[in-house]
Amino acid sequence: MNLQPLLQPKTMAxxxxxxxxxxxxxxxxxxxNNLRLPVTVYPVNPRGGSLHGQRLFQKIADIPDKVDLAVxxxxxxxxxxxxxxxxxxxxxxxxxxxxxxxxxxxxxxxxRLVAIAREASFxxxxxxxxxxxxxxxMDTFFxxxxxxxxxxSGGVAIVSQSxxxxxDQMVKFANEGVGLSLALSIGNKAVxxxxxxxxxxxxxxDTKVIAFYIEGxxxxxxxxxxxxxxxxxxxVIVLKSGKSDSGRRAVSxxxxxxxxxxxxxSEVLRQYGIIEAKNELELLSFSESLCCYSQSIGKNxxxxxxxxxxxxxxxDICSMQGLATPRFSSRLQEEIRKNLSPSIQGIASxxxxxxLTGSVIDDDFMNSAEILSRSTEIDCIVVLLLPYSPGIxxxxxxxxxxxRQNEGKPMIAYIPHIEKYRMxxxxxxxxxxxxxxSIEGAILMAEALRRYQP
Amino acid sequence: xMNQEITRILSSAEKTGWVLEPEAKRLLKIAGxxxxxxxxxxxxxQASAFAERIGYPVTAxxxxxxxxHKSDINGVVVGTKDYASLKETHKRFQNLEEFSxxxxxxxxSGLEMIIGAKTDYQFGPVILxxxxxxxxxIYQDTVLRMAPLMExxxxxxxxxxxxxxxxxxxxxHPPVDIxxxxxxxxxxxxxxxxxxxxxxxIDLNPVMCSSDNCIVADARIILRxxxxxx
Numbered sequence: 001m002n003l004q005p006l007l008q009p010k011t012m013a014x015x016x017x018x019x020x021x022x023x024x025x026x027x028x029x030x031x032x033n034n035l036r037l038p039v040t041v042y043p044v045n046p047r048g049g050s051l052h053g054q055r056l057f058q059k060i061a062d063i064p065d066k067v068d069l070a071v072x073x074x075x076x077x078x079x080x081x082x083x084x085x086x087x088x089x090x091x092x093x094x095x096x097x098x099x100x101x102x103x104x105x106x107x108x109x110x111x112r113l114v115a116i117a118r119e120a121s122f123x124x125x126x127x128x129x130x131x132x133x134x135x136x137x138m139d140t141f142f143x144x145x146x147x148x149x150x151x152x153s154g155g156v157a158i159v160s161q162s163x164x165x166x167x168d169q170m171v172k173f174a175n176e177g178v179g180l181s182l183a184l185s186i187g188n189k190a191v192x193x194x195x196x197x198x199x200x201x202x203x204x205x206d207t208k209v210i211a212f213y214i215e216g217x218x219x220x221x222x223x224x225x226x227x228x229x230x231x232x233x234x235x236v237i238v239l240k241s242g243k244s245d246s247g248r249r250a251v252s253x254x255x256x257x258x259x260x261x262x263x264x265x266s267e268v269l270r271q272y273g274i275i276e277a278k279n280e281l282e283l284l285s286f287s288e289s290l291c292c293y294s295q296s297i298g299k300n301x302x303x304x305x306x307x308x309x310x311x312x313x314x315x316d317i318c319s320m321q322g323l324a325t326p327r328f329s330s331r332l333q334e335e336i337r338k339n340l341s342p343s344i345q346g347i348a349s350x351x352x353x354x355x356l357t358g359s360v361i362d363d364d365f366m367n368s369a370e371i372l373s374r375s376t377e378i379d380c381i382v383v384l385l386l387p388y389s390p391g392i393x394x395x396x397x398x399x400x401x402x403x404r405q406n407e408g409k410p411m412i413a414y415i416p417h418i419e420k421y422r423m424x425x426x427x428x429x430x431x432x433x434x435x436x437x438s439i440e441g442a443i444l445m446a447e448a449l450r451r452y453q454p
Numbered sequence: 455x456m457n458q459e460i461t462r463i464l465s466s467a468e469k470t471g472w473v474l475e476p477e478a479k480r481l482l483k484i485a486g487x488x489x490x491x492x493x494x495x496x497x498x499x500q501a502s503a504f505a506e507r508i509g510y511p512v513t514a515x516x517x518x519x520x521x522x523h524k525s526d527i528n529g530v531v532v533g534t535k536d537y538a539s540l541k542e543t544h545k546r547f548q549n550l551e552e553f554s555x556x557x558x559x560x561x562x563s564g565l566e567m568i569i570g571a572k573t574d575y576q577f578g579p580v581i582l583x584x585x586x587x588x589x590x591x592i593y594q595d596t597v598l599r600m601a602p603l604m605e606x607x608x609x610x611x612x613x614x615x616x617x618x619x620x621x622x623x624x625x626x627h628p629p630v631d632i633x634x635x636x637x638x639x640x641x642x643x644x645x646x647x648x649x650x651x652x653x654x655x656i657d658l659n660p661v662m663c664s665s666d667n668c669i670v671a672d673a674r675i676i677l678r679x680x681x682x683x684x
Contacts, residue, residue: 254657
């Protein structure tokens with residue numbers, strides 16, 4: 001199935017637009033695309049008429065243009081007929097936003113949609129979904145623009161079974177400055193499921209990292225998914241909900257009892273090199289990090305900090321994650337110390353973490369980072385940048401990112417994310433250094449690179 | 455193509471819902487998995503003759519379609535040392551529900567491991583490896599992989615156990631025969647792929663692993679209920 005016209009349409013028909021209810025999902029979708037996005041939209045309502053001076057088309061066949069995507073937001077019972085109309089009119093694909101199918105006991109109605117679509121090889125997303133958000137191009141989410149947070153365009157594609165979770169993740173990604181290539185809510189995934197989307201995203205040049213929120217796979221669908229994800233040249237991250245096997249039935253074998261659904265899910269993912277995010281923080285941190293660096297690292301982390309306490313906390317988190325913070329060789333320690341500014345030369349500790357103290361100046365961070373970048377003793381540098389120290393300037397983050405450009409060793413930053421330090425944050429993020437708002441987030445970013453095994 | 459005899463064993467167990475241990479052992483043996491020398495004796499005489507032949511002490515186990523958890527009803531006697539104790543065990547077993555004979559086998563020893571399989575709804579056949587014995591659910595030290603296994607999966611499975619040092623040799627105990635364990639897991643994986651449509655789960659527990667070999671000391675094959683086949 002060719003999903004290109006469906007996910008990157010030039011023309012869209014919005015079916016179900018109401019003449020008198022501007023809050024109707026179809027109206028919200030029509031309005032936001034019509035006013036603000038480059039995709040061309042045509043409103044459809046079988047009764048015809050006009051909306052805010054625009055003609056409402058009675059059927060898709062009346063639209064004087066080839067329609068790439070039909071967004072269907074009509075009552076569930078009408079959906080099969082609309083689908084048939086789409087197929088007759090040569091539409092390339094659909095997004096069935098409407099609910100009222102398998103999720104509410106109408107499996108029969110959903111099966112009718114599937115049968116119609118399969119016979120005509122007509123791909124559609126949903127039903128019971130928010131549909132497709134492609135930054136800067138189109139948006140089928142029935143949430144008014146002013147209520148949405150819009151992530152910039154970037155390299156992460158996020159695919160979710162739940163629309164609510166997806167919107168919430170988009171807020172978090174936007175807050176962290178992580179750009180998206182696509183946000184997709186697949187709802188009941190009647191025809192297009194994780195597997196089809198994965199195949200599409202593997203070939204999508206805008207996508208660097210593929211992230212999924214999954215509640216569960218259909219029968220045997222997990223098997224095909226992990227095999228396909230294993231072959232993906234791009235990192236695949238999965239956040240799974242439903243980890244506790246509540247209401248586990250009485251089982252008569254130890255294997256069935258010890259191999260609960262989630263344990264199988266988690267271990268099979270690892271077997272096939274898919275990165276499991278255990279929670280939302282991991283999903284965000286892994287996505288941001290792997291979007292900057294599609295590379296695998298060993299477990300040795302070198303930490304540079306302006307505060308001894310932050311260094312100690314970072315070491316603890318590394319050790320909980322199974323990452324190492326090896327003590328530097330005496331030769332390396334000597335070299336680091338020799339290059340420190342005179343005021344901290346006697347008080348800094350250089351064993352790992354390198355604690356540059358509150359009297360640090362930019363050049364101490366720069367020199368230490370450069371030396372660690374060239375050392376084989378560590379695989380990744382974590383910089384804990386506390387902008388409170390008076391010797392730190394707003395140029396430091398952009399300068400540090402140059403070291404990464406020159407030396408090639410992955411660098412990750414922790415910096416408090418408050419407006420006052422925006423320029424330092426952007427000095428990292430705009431120069432492709434992932435920057436976390438918490439120490440834990442920064443260590444998780446390093447962990448992502450260690451787990452990624454291309 | 456499934457071996458015809460394996461098909462026969464599985465279909466004749468359909469009514470019970472699981473394969474009686476002697477039949478499960480025969481199935482494993484056909485599939486090339488190492489099991490102890492055993493006999494399903496229907497009478498005390500048969501049992502005694504076989505015990506004499508392989509030499510006391512032997513292990514005696516209840517065979518009954520009602521005894522899926524044999525230990526719970528005291529249905530396993532390891533170290534039956536002579537005819538007198540065999541006779542006594544036989545007498546006791548006869549009074550257990552739906553007594554269908556006595557399984558006599560040679561005693562095997564080693565590190566108790568569990569090797570299992572189940573047909574997972576989302577991923578199909580998966581294989582489990584762990585520290586076994588009757589305390590298996592207390593230790594909860596197990597790893598799972600999707601079948602079929604490759605040799606590198608087996609390496610990472612062993613390494614993934616908390617108690618991997620017990621397998622690799624710990625405090626003067628010689629290491630387990632890793633080659634034998636690997637072969638057993640790979641052969642088992644092959645068998646599981648073949649019969650996964652018919653089974654719900656399999657426990658090989660314990661598998662006795664020593665420095666010379668790995669032998670399946672007990673096996674439970676639970677069949678998939680017909681109505682849930684598709």
